[in-house]
Amino acid sequence: MTDSAAVLPPVTAEVAAGALDLLPARLRKRVDGAVAKAAGWPVEAARDGVLVRVAEDTAVTLRVTAGIVADPDDAVCSCLLAPACLHRAAVLSVAPLAVPEEKDEEGTAGTAGTDRTGGADGADRANGTDRADGADKPKGTDEPDGSHGAFGSEGKGESERGQGEAGAPASALADEPGPTPVLTPAQSMALDALRDAVTAVLVSGVSGSGAVHRAELLHAAHSARLAGLPRPAGTAVRIARLLGEARSDDPAFRLSGLSGELAELLDLVRRPVAALSPARRAYRPEGPLRLYGLFTEPVVTASGYAGATVYALAPDGALRTLSDVAPGGPDRALQASGTPVPGGCALGLRELGDGGGVILTAPTVSPDGRIGGGGAVRSVRAAGAGWREAPLAALWQRPPAEQLASALGWLSEPVDARAAGGDLLFLDGVVTGAGFAVAAGPTLRLAAADERSELPYAENLSLLASRPGLALRLIARVVPDRPDRVHVLAASWTGHDGEPVRADLGLRLLNRSHIPAVPRGHTEPMDAGAPPTLPVELDLLRRTVDRAVAGGRAVSALSADDELPRRLRAVGLTTGARRVEALTDAAADRRHDVLGRLLPADPGGFALAWLAAAVYASAATESLLLAAWTPPDISAN
Numbered sequence: 321m322t323d324s325a326a327v328l329p330p331v332t333a334e335v336a337a338g339a340l341d342l343l344p345a346r347l348r349k350r351v352d353g354a355v356a357k358a359a360g361w362p363v364e365a366a367r368d369g370v371l372v373r374v375a376e377d378t379a380v381t382l383r384v385t386a387g388i389v390a391d392p393d394d395a396v397c398s399c400l401l402a403p404a405c406l407h408r409a410a411v412l413s414v415a416p417l418a419v420p421e422e423k424d425e426e427g428t429a430g431t432a433g434t435d436r437t438g439g440a441d442g443a444d445r446a447n448g449t450d451r452a453d454g455a456d457k458p459k460g461t462d463e464p465d466g467s468h469g470a471f472g473s474e475g476k477g478e479s480e481r482g483q484g485e486a487g488a489p490a491s492a493l494a495d496e497p498g499p500t501p502v503l504t505p506a507q508s509m510a511l512d513a514l515r516d517a518v519t520a521v522l523v524s525g526v527s528g529s530g531a532v533h534r535a536e537l538l539h540a541a542h543s544a545r546l547a548g549l550p551r552p553a554g555t556a557v558r559i560a561r562l563l564g565e566a567r568s569d570d571p572a573f574r575l576s577g578l579s580g581e582l583a584e585l586l587d588l589v590r591r592p593v594a595a596l597s598p599a600r601r602a603y604r605p606e607g608p609l610r611l612y613g614l615f616t617e618p619v620v621t622a623s624g625y626a627g628a629t630v631y632a633l634a635p636d637g638a639l640r641t642l643s644d645v646a647p648g649g650p651d652r653a654l655q656a657s658g659t660p661v662p663g664g665c666a667l668g669l670r671e672l673g674d675g676g677g678v679i680l681t682a683p684t685v686s687p688d689g690r691i692g693g694g695g696a697v698r699s700v701r702a703a704g705a706g707w708r709e710a711p712l713a714a715l716w717q718r719p720p721a722e723q724l725a726s727a728l729g730w731l732s733e734p735v736d737a738r739a740a741g742g743d744l745l746f747l748d749g750v751v752t753g754a755g756f757a758v759a760a761g762p763t764l765r766l767a768a769a770d771e772r773s774e775l776p777y778a779e780n781l782s783l784l785a786s787r788p789g790l791a792l793r794l795i796a797r798v799v800p801d802r803p804d805r806v807h808v809l810a811a812s813w814t815g816h817d818g819e820p821v822r823a824d825l826g827l828r829l830l831n832r833s834h835i836p837a838v839p840r841g842h843t844e845p846m847d848a849g850a851p852p853t854l855p856v857e858l859d860l861l862r863r864t865v866d867r868a869v870a871g872g873r874a875v876s877a878l879s880a881d882d883e884l885p886r887r888l889r890a891v892g893l894t895t896g897a898r899r900v901e902a903l904t905d906a907a908a909d910r911r912h913d914v915l916g917r918l919l920p921a922d923p924g925g926f927a928l929a930w931l932a933a934a935v936y937a938s939a940a941t942e943s944l945l946l947a948a949w950t951p952p953d954i955s956a957n
Contacts, residue, residue, distance in 0.1 A: 327363045328411070329370060329382060330418035330624040330647055331389040333557050337538035338392050339412040340531060342404040351409055352530040358410035359568055369394070372411050380411045387647035388418040413531045414568070416624030417538075417561045501592045510547040513540040514556055515589040519927045521559065522582055525872025526566045526575075534560045551597050551736055552588040555581055571771065575866045576801045582869060583934040584735075586927055597734060603684035603692040610635055611680065612705045612712055615795055615810035616673030618653035618775055618826040619645055627656040628827075630673040631741055633712055639741035640689045642669060650774035657827055662691075663699025675822060677704035689740035706820060707793055707812050715746040716793060720761030721950040723747075727798040728942050743798050745806060751790045755804075755851050762852045762949055769797060769807035769826060776829040781808060783830050789838050800938075801862065803945045804851035852948035854941065857887045861896050862937045865930065868903065873926050876907035896940060899933040906930075 340351065364371045369383040374397075383394040389412075397408040503511070517540040521529045541556035559581045565573035588595045611632035620626045627645030634640050644659035646652070657670040661678055672678055679702045684692040705712050723745050730742030749758040755765045766785060768777035784790065792813050796806035808825060815821040816836055823830060864884065868876040885897035906929035910921060 327370065327649075328372075328415040328624070329384045329387060329389055331382075331395075331412050331415040332418050333538040333560065334542050335389055335392050335395065336412045336415070336417065337535040337542065339395065339403075339409040340535040341539075343406070343409055344404065347404075347406055347409075348532060350406060351413070351532065354406040354410035355413045355531050355567070358407075358414045361411070374399075374407045378407060380407050382411070382415070384647075389415070390418070409531075413534070414564075417557060417564070419557075419621075419625070501596050503592055503596075504547065506543075506547040507549055507596075510540065510544040510549055511552065511589045511592075511595060513543055514552055514585065515924075516540075518556070518559065518582060518585045518589070519923045521563070522586075522869065522927050522930060523873045523921075523923045525868070525875060526563065526578070526870050527875075528872050529563055530567075534563050537563075549595050551734060552585060552595050554736070555585045555588060559585060575870055576862075579866050579869045579934060580938075583931055583938075586931045594734070597736065603686050603690075603694075605696075606683055606685045607681075609640070609680045609683055609685070609691075610702065611640060611672070611678050613672040613674065613676045613678075614639075614707075614712065614715075615822075616657055616670045616824045616827060617809055618650070618657065618770070619643070620650050620653050620770060620772065620775070621645075624648075626650060626652040628653055628659070628669050630669045631744070632672060632678075633715070635711070637711070637714070638689060638739070639744075640685070640691055641740045642672070642691050644669060650772050653775070654827065661699050662693040663697045665699040665701050667699070667701050670824070670827065672704075673824060675704040675706060677702035688738060707822065708820065716748055718746070720745070720747060720758050721946065724798060724949050725946055728800060728946070731798070731800055732942075744809075745794075745796045745798055747794045747796060747806070749792060749794070751785060751788050751792060753788055755785075756792065756794075760951060763850060765805040765851055766794075766796075766808045767799065767802075767805045769809055775826045777808075777826050780811075780823070780825040780828075780830045783832070783835060784811065787835050787838055790835065800941065800945070803854050803941070803948055852945075854944050854948070855891050855893070857884070857891050857893060858896070858937070858940055858944065860884055861888065861893070861900060861933070862941065864900060864903070865934045865937050868907070868930050868933075873907050873921070873923070876903065876926075876930075880904040880907065893940065896933075896936050899929075899936045903929045903933045 340348065343351065358372075362373045364373065366381060369381060369389075372380040372382070374380060378397070378399050380395065380397045382389050383396075385391070385394070389395055392403070395403075395408055395412055397403065397405050399405050399407055402408055514537075517533075517537040521533050521537065524533060537556050537560045541553040541560070544550075544553035544556065559578065562573065562578045562581060564570075566575075566578065611634060614631040614633060616628055616630045618626075619629050624647055625645050626648040627643060629641050629643040629645070632640050632642065642661060644656040646656075658668045661667045661669060661672055661680075663680055663683075665678060667676055667678055679700050680691065681698045682694075682696040684694050684697070686692065707713065707716070727743045727745060730738055733742075747756075747758050747761070749756050749761070751757075752763065755763045757763045766781050768781055770777055784792065790813055792811050794806075794808055794812075795810040796808045799805055799807055810822070810824050812820055812822045814836065815834070821834060823834070860881070861884070864876075864881070867879060871879070881900075885900050888894070888897040888900065903926075906922070906926040909925065
């Protein structure tokens, strides 16, 4: 039996949501059960698409255009109730959600060299290849009781293990200055619909959010996109995609990633300034561009896309990316690494990333550094550079704590405004028994960026970790919710012959012959300690935030930890204690009227209290993580 989640083509949000709209009320009650069964229905390749076998006499046919199911008429069921049948709705619900294709200034759709998935979206990358994992810190979040600026206002003068009270910065406590933008009636209605849909998801939790919740979220996203609100619409689609992952037990799903997206959308619907931000990328022509290849990363997204992205350095010191990403699975990620660089030169993406160089003429480049394809672009092979040669070596010169601060700042920016590679860390250090001792930084654990068996990250890191004393130069990605580790993407070390070895850990499977033996007489670095940790009370607060997302309001009320506020105050996290108390009160709040009748629950109040706790947890984690990575000032003693 074929796993449908692995072979079904991506489906647009409008098609997936529209299939549920056609169902009569009696069938809508049964759709979640049908979706669970649809995950096991065999899928066969068919002309122009796939065929899903429901039974001997029933099948659902999906026709694809440019790799996706983009029209309701492209999904056809052979049963008598079609198109208002459970079979069609279930198949479209279990299929991955497609991402709208982007175009450059010439109107050319992205091909080789253009990431069609919106790969800057952390949530759409598997196991944090996205960000998927870090939450953007919402701005303008109010207190549950309507008061402003209370997230960190009481923290002044307090201490957290030697640090000031971690709270959101002043800019995160009030809306941006300037006149309030005027929303059109359509935009106001779209934001209201998004608010209702995301609040319903949060109140129900992952365990209670089924296909109907997902469809309402997709409908609201579609309305927001038509009303000219691309940023909240895109966030809503990512939430719907993550809900699908959670319901299907996808190993790539991370609850913290969903929490971050929910906080982002709840914040956006409250701030017209942010909600009205323009669409994310417009490719513009640029003059001749010289690129030095850094590394190549396999990309496998939760929306059914796969491919490869090469990171390269431009002469101005900015990172640029070239991608070939299209519908497919992990196997396609490995194949796409051999895609030629656009413009006609005989240089593959992986060759460019493995120390190659190229000069592009007339390329189109997006504001975030993505290089697009197009008929006018031409390319010629040029000399590359090693990681210890100019200009690439400069990337490793910045102190690790400074790099971390930049990466966390990048994560706090809107997903659509992030520059390519802003979450990357360039680290030197030595493998030790406790982990990886970063030069002028902490000791960290090296984690796989993607744990799929088809990609060799985990095996390669296990091999590298088995060589204490091995000096490594790494390119890694920050993991904001796991302060003790980084996701390693590429590495370099000195081989047996004294020559540098450079490896993309997601594409090249290493063996023992690639790694030198442990040096004789090796001793652990004097400053190599245990990986940094955050206060356990802060971790409990973050778990409280995530538990509310997993189980919804009911679980939050039943599982409230009455001791947590006291423990938070004991370590100086007094604002966090108030956030937990407010969330507990909002979850359990079922007031009565003057006649003793139970009043309806206030879902908006619960959502606002949860958002306040999520903002605080994110800000406190960032503050304490920076402190943990910052080496002590010896001169002050």
